[in-house]
Amino acid sequence: MKRMIILAPSLLGVMMASLSATAHAADGAEVYETCAACHGEKGEGTDSGPALTGVVGRKAGSASGFRYSPAMKRSGITWDAEQLKAFLANPQAKVKGNRMPFDGVHDEAERDAVVTYLEGLK
Template sequence: MLRHLLPATLFLLATASAAHADDTPTAGQAAFGACRGCHSVEKGKNGFGPSLYGVVGRRAGAVPGFSYSKAMTGSGVTWDAAALDAYIAAPQARIPGNRMPYGGLKDAAKRQAIIDYLKTLHD
């Protein structure tokens, strides 16, 4: 009788394990945790900073409903991996006069993880 339960038990364990793996945050999501105080990753939901949903490929200062600094809207930056890396590393150096009150992230691996995570946030 217990022999018949073994395949079902193994299936349930495998399913639970796979579901748990899908719920585990990626390195980018974990590194992005410091950004969540100001930035949402939900489309159309701005916070103290603009939503970062769809940021990769978007022009700086282009999220509807967010009030940007003139420095940001006039920067001419399009957020690709290189622009994001430079900005996350040193926001004031990359776009002087922007209003982001953040000193920058020096850890290149964490910056890359955040950028990889941001690349997943799109339609």
């Protein structure tokens, strides 16, 4: 704590810059590992989560073979990058009452990276 206080503002600026540089190197595949248990190693889906292959451009709650919550089916969302980022930032706020037992990706760079990764899941 004491060391923080005596840091010169310019040094703080450098620290912030390097911090965000690290954050922007977030690896989508790595972030996706937190999703894989439910959504499958390659996004193919499991009993615990719908397939995410082709999710970009798809209507929410429409992957075949998964029983979605009524909330997800009714959400009226068509997933694009912005919608996915909003959902992953705070799943319950974006789709109230959905049944994804996951609290979201709170780091913006990680969220961007995983959405880019989802765009590549075909």
